Amino acid sequence: MSSFLARRALTVSARSFSTSASRSSFAKMTIIGRLADTPELQATSTGNEILKYAIGTNSGPRDNQKTSWFRVTSFIPEGPQRDFIxxxxKGTLVYLEGDASMSVYQDAEGKTKSSLNIVQQKLEVLSPKKQQ
Known part of the structure; x- marks a missing residue:
């Protein structure tokens, strides 16, 4: 093998591996859907405020569509961006990128339930709410 090809093979191989320190695992989600309601400000136990909202997505044929609901939390500090969100x-079409995690809990009847939690990283408005 020529020295050029050997260097080329090493360059390609080197690019496919990361030399940075390993990070703990994480999950990201991207969702395009409509707001289920106007986002709601909620106070935390520490006195801060967070935004909570839900996004709905539809899948399947029109006569048999299934809607999935995703609950989202935003920790954006007070200011124009939080006020805008x-x-x-309700019904505004949005693009969301967020960190996802699962939590398991017991409901009031003692049944084990799981919940998908999404923390907003990026939110873009794609179009205003549907016209009726």
Whole structure:
């Protein structure tokens, strides 16, 4: 093998591996859907405020569509960006990128339940709410 090809093979191989320190595992989600309701400001036990909202997505044929609901939390600090998100109307089409995690808990009847939690990293408005 020529020295050029050997260097080329090493360069390609080197690019496919990361030399940075390993990070703990994480999950990311990307969702395009409509707001289930106007985002709601909620106070935390530490006195901070967070935004909570849900996004709905539809799948399947029109006569048999299934809707999936995703609960989202936003930790954006007070300011124009948070005010803008809080003012969005129900039905607004949005693009969301967020960190996802699962939690398991017991409901009031003692049944084990699981919940998908999404923490907003990026939110973009794609179109205003549907016209009726």
């Amino acid at each position: 809080a003012s969005l109307d």
